[in-house]
Amino acid sequence: MSSFDFGTCDSRADVMNLASMKAMEITQQIRQSIGALKTLEAMIQFEPGFVEGNFHQIAPALRRTYKGIACLALAKYGVISTVDPPDPNSALVGFPLLHLLQQEARDSILSGEAKASTAWDADASTLVVLHPIFAPSAARVLPSDEWTYNGRNYSRDCSLAAPMDELHPCAFPGVVHPSGNLAHFWGFAMLLANFEDVADLEGLKELEHRAGGWVAAGFTHFAWRLSDAENPARMLECTLMTQISMGSAAAYALVGVDAAVPEIGLRWRFDLVPAVGWQASSDWWVTALVAIPVTLIFGVGMGISVIASLRKRTLDKLNVQNFRFDVLSKAVSASVEALEKFQFPLCLVSVDDFLKCGAYPSYEELRNLGKHVWLDSCWDAMGGDYEDSGILLLSYEGMSEGTDHQDSESAFDKDGDVYKAMVTSIRGLKKYGLKFNWVWSQYSCMPQQNSIQHQCATNSIAGYCSCFTAMLVVESRKGAEQHTFSSSFASWSRLERLCFVTCQCLGTDSMKVFRYTEQGVLKKERVDRSAVEFAWDILRGSFQCCTTYHADGRPCDKQRFVGAILSTYWRLLAVERAGGGDMASQLVKVLRDSNERYFPPTFTYWSETHPLQLELFAGLLHVAHQMFAEDSAKVDAERMIAPGTGLRP
Numbered sequence: 001m002s003s004f005d006f007g008t009c010d011s012r013a014d015v016m017n018l019a020s021m022k023a024m025e026i027t028q029q030i031r032q033s034i035g036a037l038k039t040l041e042a043m044i045q046f047e048p049g050f051v052e053g054n055f056h057q058i059a060p061a062l063r064r065t066y067k068g069i070a071c072l073a074l075a076k077y078g079v080i081s082t083v084d085p086p087d088p089n090s091a092l093v094g095f096p097l098l099h100l101l102q103q104e105a106r107d108s109i110l111s112g113e114a115k116a117s118t119a120w121d122a123d124a125s126t127l128v129v130l131h132p133i134f135a136p137s138a139a140r141v142l143p144s145d146e147w148t149y150n151g152r153n154y155s156r157d158c159s160l161a162a163p164m165d166e167l168h169p170c171a172f173p174g175v176v177h178p179s180g181n182l183a184h185f186w187g188f189a190m191l192l193a194n195f196e197d198v199a200d201l202e203g204l205k206e207l208e209h210r211a212g213g214w215v216a217a218g219f220t221h222f223a224w225r226l227s228d229a230e231n232p233a234r235m236l237e238c239t240l241m242t243q244i245s246m247g248s249a250a251a252y253a254l255v256g257v258d259a260a261v262p263e264i265g266l267r268w269r270f271d272l273v274p275a276v277g278w279q280a281s282s283d284w285w286v287t288a289l290v291a292i293p294v295t296l297i298f299g300v301g302m303g304i305s306v307i308a309s310l311r312k313r314t315l316d317k318l319n320v321q322n323f324r325f326d327v328l329s330k331a332v333s334a335s336v337e338a339l340e341k342f343q344f345p346l347c348l349v350s351v352d353d354f355l356k357c358g359a360y361p362s363y364e365e366l367r368n369l370g371k372h373v374w375l376d377s378c379w380d381a382m383g384g385d386y387e388d389s390g391i392l393l394l395s396y397e398g399m400s401e402g403t404d405h406q407d408s409e410s411a412f413d414k415d416g417d418v419y420k421a422m423v424t425s426i427r428g429l430k431k432y433g434l435k436f437n438w439v440w441s442q443y444s445c446m447p448q449q450n451s452i453q454h455q456c457a458t459n460s461i462a463g464y465c466s467c468f469t470a471m472l473v474v475e476s477r478k479g480a481e482q483h484t485f486s487s488s489f490a491s492w493s494r495l496e497r498l499c500f501v502t503c504q505c506l507g508t509d510s511m512k513v514f515r516y517t518e519q520g521v522l523k524k525e526r527v528d529r530s531a532v533e534f535a536w537d538i539l540r541g542s543f544q545c546c547t548t549y550h551a552d553g554r555p556c557d558k559q560r561f562v563g564a565i566l567s568t569y570w571r572l573l574a575v576e577r578a579g580g581g582d583m584a585s586q587l588v589k590v591l592r593d594s595n596e597r598y599f600p601p602t603f604t605y606w607s608e609t610h611p612l613q614l615e616l617f618a619g620l621l622h623v624a625h626q627m628f629a630e631d632s633a634k635v636d637a638e639r640m641i642a643p644g645t646g647l648r649p
Contacts, residue, residue: 023259037131040189059084076187094149116266134183221275229267343456360419381467390436390469425516462567465499
């Protein structure tokens, strides 16, 4: 067996991509679990007495729905008042969060954001998340009280607390409720989860034996370690790690990724290494390889464009044609599921906060300031509060999304003209009678420094667009400096337009797109059939990222957009199936008649050193049509959900 050159071979990147995939699966499970806390918050804000009185009926249903949760609890006034299941968690009743977790609890209340606790003294493997709840029915000052916990007496004397004394543990600043009323601190909703369950320990163990059936760089057996960045005691690792630690440092050098659920302040690292060390796999070059579709399927645990190099072992074991259909069908399913449950949350910033920034803020800047609202699914955004207040899609036509945003903050919008144009145009929309209190912008609401999270958000853009009220396109200023990712035909703005007009402008009310021109004129655009057809022509021609070539291993935007385009196409088919009007029917016919124009099977681009031909929609459309026909044969209640075209679950 030949030796492996760890420093020059692509195998390190392949294994790191597998680690990225596993890390994102864990991220998604944690986000799914904390969805239970958001549900409790909404219920308590609406009718707190009902939740408290029926908690032991509500909590089991939430645990079954959101998965990975060992225990749910309510901490009214900051003291745990009820837990489910009671056994073996009843001993937690009376736990004084504002006393024993004073700093974390207070920070969570003042920020209004859920936080993962690092000070919880229980089993180090327990993940504890505090979610502050503010309700219009809550009192401005907490009531005085006395209680006993773990044999010790505690008290809270608020008889002399001033309502505006924010330093006193009896009173906290209120927040504006979506109803317009002032809401005050009610207490916490809490979840406790076993870190092993959240991390899917059984799934991780598969890496030790067969990598879940997948091969990365020819390796099929891996050693792994999962460690919490804030809590070193919270670490999971396979038994192979002990043996590997005694081996050669070069032969068993770990590769890994840093992952996070930033909205709760949780960060960890996932490390991976081939169990046999960095050496070539003897049968890698004779295995029949089947390419995985790119940019599609993180949501079903297979990966996105950065793991397109992963391959499935097929020789003497699998029928290649059947396997390929299975992979393609899972890719289609993931794209359809992203219409309803986003692969990355929809992050919104209030109009007031956006207008006060002074410069075009990045996602990371707004995240660090706590200015984002996080919505996990279209149903969250289509609820009364957000649907009634309206969400504006803010698109900058002069910025090409590109493939790497690492230098964006140092180069983009130096003179502030883009932000000034956005502020002017947003204020100008008032004359059209539009109502919106929230803004979504790619630069401000999608991760710019984490390519994995950025891709998951890209896969979810069609689902995002089903939630938006209107689209405002801001052109780059005439004569302005064009940076490396600036282009008058920016790929990202074209994708936004495609998804929005298909999701929102196929009916009679098509006047939802506005444009602020480079001359400073705000005008309304009529989206007719020809405009929609033009939007679907997104993949023709060369993208800005192609003109600057692609660093080896970096995907082209065309690859990255496949999942979003596939999601949008399925939604269009669902609209047409539901009798969505002549424009939808005509558009479906145009796309079907010219499949290879609008859904090219492959494309060729130049990397830094050589031309590459990669798949785009090869085989995907045939599978999508077959799956859609099967879906259409089902009764409405059993069909895959396409928000806005079917029944809400």
